[in-house]
Amino acid sequence: MKILVVGGAGYIGSHMVKQLVLSNHDVIALDNLSCGYEDAVKYGELVIGDLGNKETLDQLFNAHQFDAVMHFAAFIEVGESVLNPAKYYQNNVANTQVLLDAMIKHDVRNFIFSSTAAIFGEPEYTPIDEKHSKQPINPYGRTKLMVEQILEDYDNAYGLKSTCLRYFNAAGADPDGELGERHNPESHLVPLILQAASGRREDIKIFGQDYPTNDGTCVRDYVHINDLCEAHSLALTRMQATGQSARYNLGNGRGFSVKQVIDTSKQVTGIDFKVVTTERRAGDPAVLVADSALAKKELGWQPKFDQLETIIETAWQWETTFFK
Numbered sequence: 001m002k003i004l005v006v007g008g009a010g011y012i013g014s015h016m017v018k019q020l021v022l023s024n025h026d027v028i029a030l031d032n033l034s035c036g037y038e039d040a041v042k043y044g045e046l047v048i049g050d051l052g053n054k055e056t057l058d059q060l061f062n063a064h065q066f067d068a069v070m071h072f073a074a075f076i077e078v079g080e081s082v083l084n085p086a087k088y089y090q091n092n093v094a095n096t097q098v099l100l101d102a103m104i105k106h107d108v109r110n111f112i113f114s115s116t117a118a119i120f121g122e123p124e125y126t127p128i129d130e131k132h133s134k135q136p137i138n139p140y141g142r143t144k145l146m147v148e149q150i151l152e153d154y155d156n157a158y159g160l161k162s163t164c165l166r167y168f169n170a171a172g173a174d175p176d177g178e179l180g181e182r183h184n185p186e187s188h189l190v191p192l193i194l195q196a197a198s199g200r201r202e203d204i205k206i207f208g209q210d211y212p213t214n215d216g217t218c219v220r221d222y223v224h225i226n227d228l229c230e231a232h233s234l235a236l237t238r239m240q241a242t243g244q245s246a247r248y249n250l251g252n253g254r255g256f257s258v259k260q261v262i263d264t265s266k267q268v269t270g271i272d273f274k275v276v277t278t279e280r281r282a283g284d285p286a287v288l289v290a291d292s293a294l295a296k297k298e299l300g301w302q303p304k305f306d307q308l309e310t311i312i313e314t315a316w317q318w319e320t321t322f323f324k
């Protein structure tokens, strides 16, 4: 298939491009490099441009007959989305609509969308399945839910088929060591811990230890980047076979506390780095764990890197080679 990967130079997008090319798909990555890196597109072709630019999209869609579009080009910082919601609504919603309209104009009707656990808001029960109510508590989560809603309407009106994949905590790196996580500034737990282990950061701060969990720190469901990418490929195959839109929650179904992730990282790296406990970070639910039974049943998704140790080992390999 010929696939357009929007945000293909970012963390998840670059892993997706590699996996698709190695599975013999013809891939074009579109990225404006606001958060992505040119050298992260090691496979396929990179077009530097913005998903909100109609002319760029017209040129791309005129030059290539795409079978599908995958969209990874959103801003992802919850805290920033509260302080600067305009940036989030502009890129994550308005620009995404420009992309969807270009798809319809050029008769490309298969879309895979990076959604998030943040669309659910404060969990009412755990693990979280697809039926859980969707009441996001920050602008970031709202932008993702809005796109899911737009997609429902676009399916009804224009026959645009979509699969929304709600990631829980994407983590880890390419096991070949070619790609990894490079956010700037970094805000995610696993890379921050490993920066403390490698000495690029003085310490790791635990944001609150008075949560109603076993050890008082927040519990999350960490899922390996390659397993997430695999789910996209399976979702595309299924969507083309059934001609139906779908939504899936993606996680391993097991939660680990911040302290457990730190302890496992100490074991994996063999380094005893400094840990400091600070105040809670605003907007963090105590526990976020996915029920991915539907993805397993309908997509045949079976995570291969589901051990926390493996997730951290691959991220550590990246931290110690790329940033050396």
Ligand code: UFG
Residues within 6 Å of the ligand: 076, 077, 078, 116, 117, 118, 140, 168, 169, 170, 187, 188, 189, 190, 192, 204, 205, 206, 207, 208, 218, 219, 220, 258, 281, 284, 288
């Ligand atoms: N944490 C720390 N110290 C840090 C960084 C994080 O204790 O230096 C804690 C957080 O408070 C949280 C956990 O580690 O409890 C995980 O935090 P991340 O920032 O790595 O991930 P989040 O769970 O906040 O965010 C993830 C995605 C978001 C998405 C969100 C859905 O990265 O894009 O899940 O709730 F919005």
